[in-house]
Amino acid sequence: xxxxxxxxxxxxxxxxxxxxxxxxxxxxxxxxxxxxxxxxxxxxxxxxxxxxxxxxxxxxxxxxxxxxxxxxxxxxxxxxxxxxxxxxxxxxxxxxxxxxxxxxxxxxxxxxxxxxxxxxxxxxxxxxxxxxxxxxxxxxxxxxxxxxxxxxxxxxxxxxxxxxxxxxxxxxxxxxxxxxxxxxxxxxxxxxxxxxxxxxxxxxxxxxxxxxxxxxxxxxxxxxxxxxxxxxxxxxxxxxxxxxxxxxxxxxxxxxxxxxxxxxxxxxxxxxxxxxxxxxxxxxxxxxxxxxxxxxxxxxxxxxxxxxxxxxxxxxxxxxxxxxxxxxxxxxxxxxxxxxxxxxxxxxxxxxxxxxxxxxxxxxxxxxxxxxxxxxxxxxxxxxxxxxxxxxxxxxxxxxxxxxxxxxxxxxxxxxxxxxxxxxxxxxxxxxxxxxxxxxxxxxxxxxxxxxxxxxxxxxxxxxxxxxxxxxxxxxxxxxxxxxxxxxxxxxxxxxxxxxxxxxxxxxxxxxxxxxxxxxxxxxxxxxxxx
Numbered sequence: 026x027x028x029x030x031x032x033x034x035x036x037x038x039x040x041x042x043x044x045x046x047x048x049x050x051x052x053x054x055x056x057x058x059x060x061x062x063x064x065x066x067x068x069x070x071x072x073x074x075x076x077x078x079x080x081x082x083x084x085x086x087x088x089x090x091x092x093x094x095x096x097x098x099x100x101x102x103x104x105x106x107x108x109x110x111x112x113x114x115x116x117x118x119x120x121x122x123x124x125x126x127x128x129x130x131x132x133x134x135x136x137x138x139x140x141x142x143x144x145x146x147x148x149x150x151x152x153x154x155x156x157x158x159x160x161x162x163x164x165x166x167x168x169x170x171x172x173x174x175x176x177x178x179x180x181x182x183x184x185x186x187x188x189x190x191x192x193x194x195x196x197x198x199x200x201x202x203x204x205x206x207x208x209x210x211x212x213x214x215x216x217x218x219x220x221x222x223x224x225x226x227x228x229x230x231x232x233x234x235x236x237x238x239x240x241x242x243x244x245x246x247x248x249x250x251x252x253x254x255x256x257x258x259x260x261x262x263x264x265x266x267x268x269x270x271x272x273x274x275x276x277x278x279x280x281x282x283x284x285x286x287x288x289x290x291x292x293x294x295x296x297x298x299x300x301x302x303x304x305x306x307x308x309x310x311x312x313x314x315x316x317x318x319x320x321x322x323x324x325x326x327x328x329x330x331x332x333x334x335x336x337x338x339x340x341x342x343x344x345x346x347x348x349x350x351x352x353x354x355x356x357x358x359x360x361x362x363x364x365x366x367x368x369x370x371x372x373x374x375x376x377x378x379x380x381x382x383x384x385x386x387x388x389x390x391x392x393x394x395x396x397x398x399x400x401x402x403x404x405x406x407x408x409x410x411x412x413x414x415x416x417x418x419x420x421x422x423x424x425x426x427x428x429x430x431x432x433x434x435x436x437x438x439x440x441x442x443x444x445x446x447x448x449x450x451x452x453x454x455x456x457x458x459x460x461x462x463x464x465x466x467x468x469x470x471x472x473x474x475x476x477x478x479x480x481x482x483x484x485x486x487x488x489x490x491x492x493x494x495x496x497x498x499x500x501x502x503x504x505x506x507x508x509x510x511x512x513x514x515x516x517x518x519x520x521x522x523x524x525x526x527x528x529x530x531x532x533x534x535x536x537x538x539x540x541x542x543x544x545x546x547x548x549x550x551x552x553x554x555x556x
Contacts, residue, residue: 084446099121149444151444153471156540176521194499468528
């Protein structure tokens with residue numbers, strides 16, 4: 026039975042390549058793509074099911090490469106070169122999350138000379154920034170307040186890019202210099218993220234608002250502070266539960282609540298209280314550091330910690346041991362693939378796992394594992410990009426083929442089908458993050474990915490295509506979709522401000538309504554254009 030499922034899963038992925046050409050049919054030619062293996066009648070009489078299986082197979086394959094191989098490589102690069110978290114999140118990490126949309130856009134622009142990639146980015150933007158946020162709001166266990174700075178920051182850059190895109194598409198084509206403008210706006214966003222902390226501090230200081238990112242600077246204490254140190258630390262220490270072991274989060278929470286109360290009535294006396302409170306928190310953190318150092322010295326004296334003094338290891342034995350460890354890790358990784366099948370009790374889940382098994386084995390054999398072979402990170406990255414590019418090509422090919430046969434416009438295929446397909450994993454991840462209580466992180470990720478998609482995913486191919494060939498023609502339905510998306514996106518986040526930047530079920534219902542309005546107006550326009 027297992028061999029039968031394995032054979033069926035492998036055959037489903039390659040049937041379009043080896044379909045019997047002896048059957049009477051009229052092959053259809055696709056612009057820039059291999060000729061179709063099916064006639065229009067064959068696709069309409071059941072052949073579309075094979076295409077649907079192939080499309081979902083490639084979508085899952087792209088996400089598997091991104092999540093299991095490409096993103097770990099990005100993490101390794103960020104740690105290796107000590108890239109700032111803000112800059113990494115706006116560039117490399119965002120690239121890992123948006124890789125499917127960007128590759129689809131590149132493939133459709135340079136190979137098919139179509140706009141299905143642009144449609145996918147617009148549809149994915151609407152899905153992520155409107156529907157996905159609504160789903161996260163509905164799934165939140167309680168109403169919680171978002172960090173307004175993150176929302177406003179990403180919203181402003183997003184609305185600027187959408188406005189520029191709407192302006193550039195107004196004449197129904199986009200030139201090379203317009204692509205450069207989109208790229209520059211994205212680079213400005215990445216540069217802004219590098220100094221996000223100081224800018225946020227400056228803005229909130231001028232608005233007389235508390236800044237929650239203040240870091241305590243560990244400088245030597247003045248001599249006059251000795252008496253204050255003894256009394257303040259002992260007094261405030263009583264408010265901290267012992268099981269938290271002086272967790273800095275509780276101190277930050279105390280500091281935040283106190284500052285919020287002080288700002289409401291900021292007098293000279295309150296200013297003095299705020300200064301004294303900040304200083305007291307600083308003293309506690311100093312005490313924490315001193316306590317850690319003393320504890321470590323005490324454990325060393327008792328023999329609990331043995332500091333390294335001499336080189337006592339044998340290099341050959343060490344290398345032999347590392348080889349054994351890597352061999353065991355490889356064996357465990359191979360067992361891990363099959364353990365998923367054994368652990369699953371659902372028949373449907375077992376079938377899906379077996380369907381994905383051939384692809385997972387191919388990926389495991391062709392892409393070096395970054396955890397076992399960190400020196401091969403460049404080869405791993407190149408192989409990951411090769412897989413993403415190849416799967417994106419198949420995705421664009423099969424989607425275009427079935428769309429032409431069934432008479433579905435490229436804009437509908439991209440905005441609805443492909444956009445939802447590439448965004449479902451983001452939806453699952455955002456739901457998980459929201460349920461854990463980090464809704465602001467999920468919202469920032471939803472909006473931030475759209476900035477990269479428009480700036481790089483649309484800007485770069487538009488620039489190169491216009492320089493190499495000619496400016497890209499933009500269909501009027503895609504222009505209308507972008508106009509609807511920008512209008513509803515702006516309106517929905519004005520409503521978010523009206524909800525005082527709080528995610529709640531009522532706000533989730535509003536976002537559902539906005540996304541349904543977007544799809545309805547877009548489909549009505551498509552229907553009127555066709556008829």
